[in-house]
Amino acid sequence: MNRRTVIALPLVCLTLQSHPLVSRAADVHPATETVTAAMNMADQAKAAKVITYGQGVDLIVKALGLNIDNIRFIKEPKATDYCEFADNKAAYASSVIIAANNGITLDRKQRFNTPMTREQFALALEEAIEHTGPYPMNMMWINIGDAAAFVNKDKANNAVQALIKFGVVALERNNFRPRANVTPAEANAMVAKAAKFVKEHKERVEEHQQQSEVTVTSTPVNAQVNSVVLSRGSQPNSGYQIAITGIDFAEGTATVRYKLTNPEPGKMYMQMITEPKAETFVGSAYKVVLQQDK
Numbered sequence: 001m002n003r004r005t006v007i008a009l010p011l012v013c014l015t016l017q018s019h020p021l022v023s024r025a026a027d028v029h030p031a032t033e034t035v036t037a038a039m040n041m042a043d044q045a046k047a048a049k050v051i052t053y054g055q056g057v058d059l060i061v062k063a064l065g066l067n068i069d070n071i072r073f074i075k076e077p078k079a080t081d082y083c084e085f086a087d088n089k090a091a092y093a094s095s096v097i098i099a100a101n102n103g104i105t106l107d108r109k110q111r112f113n114t115p116m117t118r119e120q121f122a123l124a125l126e127e128a129i130e131h132t133g134p135y136p137m138n139m140m141w142i143n144i145g146d147a148a149a150f151v152n153k154d155k156a157n158n159a160v161q162a163l164i165k166f167g168v169v170a171l172e173r174n175n176f177r178p179r180a181n182v183t184p185a186e187a188n189a190m191v192a193k194a195a196k197f198v199k200e201h202k203e204r205v206e207e208h209q210q211q212s213e214v215t216v217t218s219t220p221v222n223a224q225v226n227s228v229v230l231s232r233g234s235q236p237n238s239g240y241q242i243a244i245t246g247i248d249f250a251e252g253t254a255t256v257r258y259k260l261t262n263p264e265p266g267k268m269y270m271q272m273i274t275e276p277k278a279e280t281f282v283g284s285a286y287k288v289v290l291q292q293d294k
Contacts, residue, residue, distance in 0.1 A: 050181040054092035054112035056121050057104070060128050061095040063191035064198060066102040083110045099124070103131035119156050119178035121187060122169065125194055126159035129166065132198050137165050145174040168193045207292075214242065214258065218288055226284045230258055232276040239263025244278045245293050254286035259293045 051059070060066075068077075079086035079096040083106050086096050092112060100106050104127045129135070142161055150156040160176055163169045168190055169176070219227045232242050241261040248255040258278060263269055282288055 049183055050115040051184050051187055052113050053110060053116045053120065054086075054090060054096070056116040056182065056187060057099050057106075057112075057124060058092040058095040059187055059191055060104070060121075060125050060194075061098050061102070063195045064128050064132060065195075066098050066128060066131070068098050068101050071101055082106055082108075083112070084108055085111050087112065099128070103127050115181040116187075117151075117178065118176065118180050118182045118186070119150055119152065119160075121182040121190065122163055122176075122178075123152065123156055123159050125168070125190060126162050129168075129194055129198060130162075133201075135166070135201060137162060140165075142171075143174070144171065144176055146176060146178065150178050163190075163194075166194070166197045168197060214260075214290060214292070216256070216288060216290055218282075220284060221281065224284055225281050226288075228254075228256060228280050228282050228288055230256065230278045230290070232260070235274050235276060237263060237269040237271050238274055239267070239269040240274065240276050242276045242278045244280050247280065247282065248291075249286065252285065252287060254282045254288050255291050256280060256282070256288055257291050257293050 077097045078088045079090070079093040080088055082096060082100040087093060090112065096106065096112070104124050142164055144157065144160060147157050156178060160169065160178075164171065213233050215231050215233065217229045217231070219229070221227050230242055230244065232240060239262065243259050243261070244256060245259050246257045248257065
């Protein structure tokens with residue numbers, strides 16, 4: 001044995017002692033935890049890409065503000081009254097009850113923990129929207145490239161046609177992908193647009209009703225001045241009011257601006273038939289037109 005070998009051996013022994021075999025075995029456990037954590041993250045990522053049928057129904061009901069406030073039940077309703085395999089303790093349970101009583105068709109044998117397809121979501125969403133309607137819709141037929149993939153054929157096709165016209169969904173390269181699972185992002189985008197559509201339509205209807213219900217009567221006071229009275233017609237209580245907020249004169253026209261006030265929720269009013277009115281005076285030479293202030 002030469003001198004170089006004699007010196008090297010102790011160094012090898014020192015190296016082995018500083019890295020005992022047990023430490024190598026100990027390294028196996030953290031690696032296992034890392035693999036397990038990665039698998040869990042993968043499962044979570046996969047789950048995050050879809051929503052269950054129960055979650056989809058719950059999302060639609062809450063986004064459109066559906067309720068059963070005006071329905072009287074002879075016994076406390078349960079989700080299983082409508083769907084055999086529903087879970088009465090699940091987060092979606094109350095929404096199943098509400099959905100079933102607000103025009104959303106639910107299969108008696110529906111499994112609520114299964115992923116919801118885009119077709120299923122569209123069907124439920126369109127039925128929910130229609131229940132808050134009715135809504136005017138043009139008769140133009142839209143060609144959906146993958147319409148043959150619809151499971152419910154005509155019903156689903158008509159539902160998607162309506163959602164497109166309502167501005168709730170848009171085709172992707174002329175396709176809808178009905179059998180693909182709806183993602184949380186897609187579902188949230190659809191219900192947000194649906195809620196906006198319903199809200200804006202309701203506001204337009206209310207504005208039209210308010211404008212059409214206000215009448216104006218002009219009565220001469222003398223040769224130069226007319227009394228102008230605005231009326232809201234018959235109303236059920238004193239919470240309905242009308243007030244004139246100003247008059248704009250221009251080129252022979254007097255634009256009488258007014259504001260309407262409706263009963264505040266939860267506030268008590270005298271329950272009697274009233275006719276809210278507001279009066280002003282305008283020169284007889286002017287033509288009177290009305291304009292509602294927001």
